[in-house]
Amino acid sequence: MHNIRLIPLGARPRDVSFDQLCRDIEMIIPVRITQQDLPSDIDFALDASRKQYHSTELLARLLMTNPEGVHKIVGITPYDLFVPVLTFVFGQAQLNNRAAVFSTFRLHNEFYGLPHSSEQLDSRCLKEALHEIGHTYGLRHCIERPCVMNSSTYVEDIDLKPADFCLTCRAHIQSLF
Amino acid sequence: MTAFEPSDITMMVVDDEQSVRQSLEAWFQDDGYTVLTAENAAEALKRLQSAQIDIILLDIKMPGMDGLALQDRIREFNKDVIIIIITAFGTVDTAVRALKAGAFDYTTKPVDPDELSLIVRNAVDRIRLERENAALKESLDHLQYIDDIVGESVQMQKVFELVRTVAPTESNVLILGESGTGKELIARAIHMNSKRKYFPIIPVNCGAIPETLLESELFGHEKGAFTGAQYRRKGKLEMARGGTLFLDEIGTLGLKQQVDLLRVIEDREFHRVGGERSVKADFRLICATNTDLSKAVHEGGFREDLFYRINVFTITLPALRERKSDIPLLAEHFLRRHATAMNRKVEHFSSEAMELLQQYDWPGNVRELVNAVERAVVINATGTIGADDLPLQMIRAPRPVHSDSSLAEVERRHIQHMLESNGWNISRTAEKLSIDRATLYHKIEKYGLKRPE
Numbered sequence: 001m002h003n004i005r006l007i008p009l010g011a012r013p014r015d016v017s018f019d020q021l022c023r024d025i026e027m028i029i030p031v032r033i034t035q036q037d038l039p040s041d042i043d044f045a046l047d048a049s050r051k052q053y054h055s056t057e058l059l060a061r062l063l064m065t066n067p068e069g070v071h072k073i074v075g076i077t078p079y080d081l082f083v084p085v086l087t088f089v090f091g092q093a094q095l096n097n098r099a100a101v102f103s104t105f106r107l108h109n110e111f112y113g114l115p116h117s118s119e120q121l122d123s124r125c126l127k128e129a130l131h132e133i134g135h136t137y138g139l140r141h142c143i144e145r146p147c148v149m150n151s152s153t154y155v156e157d158i159d160l161k162p163a164d165f166c167l168t169c170r171a172h173i174q175s176l177f
Numbered sequence: 178m179t180a181f182e183p184s185d186i187t188m189m190v191v192d193d194e195q196s197v198r199q200s201l202e203a204w205f206q207d208d209g210y211t212v213l214t215a216e217n218a219a220e221a222l223k224r225l226q227s228a229q230i231d232i233i234l235l236d237i238k239m240p241g242m243d244g245l246a247l248q249d250r251i252r253e254f255n256k257d258v259i260i261i262i263i264t265a266f267g268t269v270d271t272a273v274r275a276l277k278a279g280a281f282d283y284t285t286k287p288v289d290p291d292e293l294s295l296i297v298r299n300a301v302d303r304i305r306l307e308r309e310n311a312a313l314k315e316s317l318d319h320l321q322y323i324d325d326i327v328g329e330s331v332q333m334q335k336v337f338e339l340v341r342t343v344a345p346t347e348s349n350v351l352i353l354g355e356s357g358t359g360k361e362l363i364a365r366a367i368h369m370n371s372k373r374k375y376f377p378i379i380p381v382n383c384g385a386i387p388e389t390l391l392e393s394e395l396f397g398h399e400k401g402a403f404t405g406a407q408y409r410r411k412g413k414l415e416m417a418r419g420g421t422l423f424l425d426e427i428g429t430l431g432l433k434q435q436v437d438l439l440r441v442i443e444d445r446e447f448h449r450v451g452g453e454r455s456v457k458a459d460f461r462l463i464c465a466t467n468t469d470l471s472k473a474v475h476e477g478g479f480r481e482d483l484f485y486r487i488n489v490f491t492i493t494l495p496a497l498r499e500r501k502s503d504i505p506l507l508a509e510h511f512l513r514r515h516a517t518a519m520n521r522k523v524e525h526f527s528s529e530a531m532e533l534l535q536q537y538d539w540p541g542n543v544r545e546l547v548n549a550v551e552r553a554v555v556i557n558a559t560g561t562i563g564a565d566d567l568p569l570q571m572i573r574a575p576r577p578v579h580s581d582s583s584l585a586e587v588e589r590r591h592i593q594h595m596l597e598s599n600g601w602n603i604s605r606t607a608e609k610l611s612i613d614r615a616t617l618y619h620k621i622e623k624y625g626l627k628r629p630e
Binding site: 050056082083084085086087088089092093095135140141143151153154 | 183194196197199200201203204206207208209263286287288289290291293294
């Protein structure tokens with residue numbers, strides 16, 4: 001069975017149940033999720049003028065951890081992420097490779113001036129985790145709306161798609177195990 | 178039926194900052210697009226010369242030639258590529274200049290992911306419309322050639338009936354017939370009368386492509402698949418997506434290609450040469466040959482399983498000598514076409530010329546007739562095509578008289594020939610033979626002549 005390591009970056013995102021997130025991912029794809037805490041300093045990736053963290057640099061740091069017996073490494077951070085040309089990214093992954101990272105910063109209702117919802121936060125975290133893990137298994141954005149690999153540029157896009165893969169994407173994932 | 182996928186679009190990111198190139202490359206690769214990068218104008222121009230690029234994301238401020246100058250240079254030789262300007266130093270002035278010079282859109286870094294997605298989606302929509310438009314225009318061009326299928330003979334009426342029957346289905350079709358009988362026209366007629374008519378028909382002459390190149394020609398290849406494969410290239414199977422793939426001279430296909438083709442027909446998917454990702458196949462297959470495939474199967478030169486796969490529905494085209502009654506109709510049709518195309522006032526054939534046309538055996542079939550009529554239109558000076566306007570081999574062609582035949586045998590052959598030449602029209606044949614209809618009926622009975630079924 002494939003092992004995926006979930007690593008908090010910078011700090012553990014508040015209000016997110018890691019145990020629940022791991023269990024939910026394991027129910028959808030046949031992998032085993034383990035958790036590992038790293039030293040929390042990720043200032044090396046901070047762009048002070050943008051007050052955001054460069055996600056590509058975080059991916060590089062995750063790869064340096066190189067944990068044994070682990071197939072994929074997924075970072076989760078409470079801080080806002082960017083790549084230089086875009087205003088922000090929800091997450092970033094190496095296509096068909098080992099590392100992925102996603103941020104909970106824009107997954108909180110409070111970011112949009114709305115009341116807190118644990119249910120929505122959990123659901124969004126699960127979808128983002130599955131989406132980025134999907135990329136590491138070689139999946140590209142899917143044009144099917146009812147698929148977690150459908151591209152999201154708004155948080156509403158994330159809410160609209162299910163926390164599961166369409167038949168084609170699922171077949172691809174299953175063919176790898 | 179999907180006719181358009183993101184992988185059909187090739188983008189190029191031109192930016193001197195490596196981090197920008199990398200992040201945009203990754204962003205668009207996630208969407209499934211094919212992405213190239215260039216760090217300056219010289220590299221971008223080099224890539225444009227060797228790859229078909231649909232969308233360029235262009236930074237304005239670069240060392241050496243800047244983005245706006247590069248856009249001007251690109252526009253000198255490529256009016257079609259879509260250019261999107263993304264710059265960190267945007268001003269209203271540069272935006273106006275870029276748009277006036279033909280940029281599709283303009284945005285400033287950092288760009289909102291949703292805005293970038295929207296801009297690219299709009300660009301892709303435009304490419305899709307342009308490609309559909311080009312495909313429709315091409316279809317219209319081919320429609321006129323479908324008019325070239327002319328024939329009132331019993332044999333051709335049968336062919337038309339078969340085309341009408343099979344066209345709306347998804348069945349694979351095998352068209353048999355001698356060279357020049359119009360196999361590709363029939364394939365186009367089937368395509369144009371099918372529900373796939375709004376997508377392309379892609380013809381491949383298997384006999385004209387060396388076996389070593391055929392695999393890449395059919396299946397396409399990935400970048401680096403072999404020496405010289407600098408970029409990914411789509412094969413004919415992919416180009417036929419949604420439409421029809423017409424494989425002419427299928428009998429010349431090598432055994433390896435036969436296995437590959439069989440696999441595509443069975444699995445409805447294939448791999449590009451050097452590629453790992455499978456590509457869905459969505460085409461209707463029409464094959465044609467002028468060789469005896471069942472004999473080739475028997476001799477081991479053609480796979481039996483492939484033969485049965487492609488031979489679901491067979492249409493056999495008659496040779497022109499087997500439907501001589503169509504010759505006047507065909508000759509008049511090609512005369513009108515060539516006279517109009519060359520703007521020449523040539524309207525008729527002399528009776529002597531028409532008789533020669535009908536007597537000749539046409540080993541090159543309709544194609545030879547087309548060429549003979551075209552030549553006659555070119556050299557004719559009187560407005561009526563005479564015997565002298567026709568190629569010499571026709572004028573000198575021996576009449577079908579056999580020196581060792583009896584008088585009765587010669588008469589039988591001549592009457593049969595005249596009946597066939599006149600489509601078994603009894604009145605017309607009797608008139609040509611200068612006998613009355615009753616005599617002709619008598620002779621038909623006497624010699625046991627029969628109208629073809």
